[in-house]
Amino acid sequence: MGTYALPDLPYDYAALEPAITGQILELHHAKHHAAYVKGANDTLEQIAEAREKEQPAPAHLVGLEKTFAFNLSGHVLHSIFWQNLSPDGGDRPDGVLAEAIEKDFGGFEQFKRQLTTATASVQGSGWGVLAWEPLGQRLIVEQVYDHHGNVGQGTTPLLVFDAWEHAYYLQYKNVRPDYVTKLWDLVNWEDVLARYTAATGA
Ligand code: MN
Numbered sequence: 483m484g485t486y487a488l489p490d491l492p493y494d495y496a497a498l499e500p501a502i503t504g505q506i507l508e509l510h511h512a513k514h515h516a517a518y519v520k521g522a523n524d525t526l527e528q529i530a531e532a533r534e535k536e537q538p539a540p541a542h543l544v545g546l547e548k549t550f551a552f553n554l555s556g557h558v559l560h561s562i563f564w565q566n567l568s569p570d571g572g573d574r575p576d577g578v579l580a581e582a583i584e585k586d587f588g589g590f591e592q593f594k595r596q597l598t599t600a601t602a603s604v605q606g607s608g609w610g611v612l613a614w615e616p617l618g619q620r621l622i623v624e625q626v627y628d629h630h631g632n633v634g635q636g637t638t639p640l641l642v643f644d645a646w647e648h649a650y651y652l653q654y655k656n657v658r659p660d661y662v663t664k665l666w667d668l669v670n671w672e673d674v675l676a677r678y679t680a681a682t683g684a
Contacts, residue, residue, distance in 0.1 A: 484519075484520075484522075484523025484524075484526065484527075485522070485523060485526055486519045486522045486523055486554075486557055487519065488511075488515060488516050488519045489561055489564070491507070491511055491564050492564060492565060492568075493568070493569055495507045495508040495511070497569045498567060498569060498668055501664040501665070501667060501668055502567075502650075502653070502664070502668075503652065503653050505652060506648075506649070506650070506652050506653055509648070509652075510560075510644075510648060510649060511560075511564070514560075514646075514648050515556070515557070515560040515561075518552075518553045518554075518556030518557045518560065518629075519553075519557050520553075521549065521552070521553030521556070522550065522553040522554045522556075522557050525546055525549045525550040525553060526550065528546050529543070529546050529547070529550060532546060551630045552628060552629055552630060553629075554630075555628075555629035555630035556629040558629075558639075559609055559611075559626075559629055559639065559642050559644070560644070562639055562642050562677075563642050563643075563644055565670065565673045566641050566642060566669060566670055566673055566674060567665075567668040567669065567670060568668060568669075568670035568673070569668070570670075571667065571668040571669045571670045571671070572666065572667040572668065572669060573671070574590050574671070575590075575671040575674065575675060577675070578675075578678070578679075578684050579671070579674065579675045579678050582620075582621055582678065583621065585620075586620045586621040586622070587621070593612075593621075593623070594666065596623045597610050597612060597623050597641075597643065598610075598659075598662050598663070598666075600623050600624075600625040601625075601643040601645045601658075601662045601665075602645070602658050602659045602662050603625070604625060604626075604627070604645040605627075606627070606628075607627070607628055607645070607646045607647070608625065608626050608627045608628060608629075608631075608632075608645050608646070609625075609626040609629070609642050609643060609644055609645055609646075610623065610624075610625060610626075610642075610643040610645060610662075611623065611624045611625075611626050611633075611639045611640075611641070611642050611643070612639070612640050612641040612642075612674070613634075613637040613638055613639050613640060614637065614638045614640055614678065614681040614682060615634060615636075615637050616636055616637075616638070616681075617636065619682075621640075622634070622637065624637065624639075638677070638681040639677075640674050640677040640678055640681065641669065641674045641677075643662060643665050645658065645662075649661070
């Protein structure tokens with residue numbers, strides 16, 4: 483048993499149909515997410531082995547650190563993604579989260595447009611993310627490359643949209659924007675609010 487473990491989904495594989503098919507969700511969770519968990523644990527062990535050497539090869543360690551960042555971030559983002567979605571999701575937030583979105587984006591529709599476009603326009607593989615940025619004390623949208631690139635240090639992801647082809651291609655083929663549109667109908671705003679509250683101390 484390693485440091486990281488694959489979390490159970492909070493719903494059945496078929497629960498998000500028709501927006502996301504059970505086949506996609508099962509592959510996504512049981513194969514893709516599981517591979518990031520294994521990758522993070524395996525790489526952590528390899529880093530420990532390298533650390534014990536009197537002279538670790540720098541190039542080897544560089545490669546391991548990159549591999550670790552990739553797999554760990556994949557594990558973190560997918561763990562949030564499953565909780566961010568719900569068969570009973572959709573609509574829009576209210577209360578303090580709605581107020582913060584209004585303040586930092588000018589309104590929910592403007593925020594929705596930005597996150598939709600950021601997710602749909604990822605070049606290659608990545609994520610669209612609503613994050614809390616503690617230094618500026620504000621919400622921001624980040625366009626994450628792979629799982630860990632193009633990210634401000636110290637930001638906390640609150641709502642994450644997976645834009646990797648494995649998340650939608652079997653169902654939506656090349657039409658990523660249609661998949662992103664459907665994601666909005668699944669957003670579990672209670673979960674996003676809980677993450678916002680924990681991150682901000684609000
Ligand atoms: Mn994924």
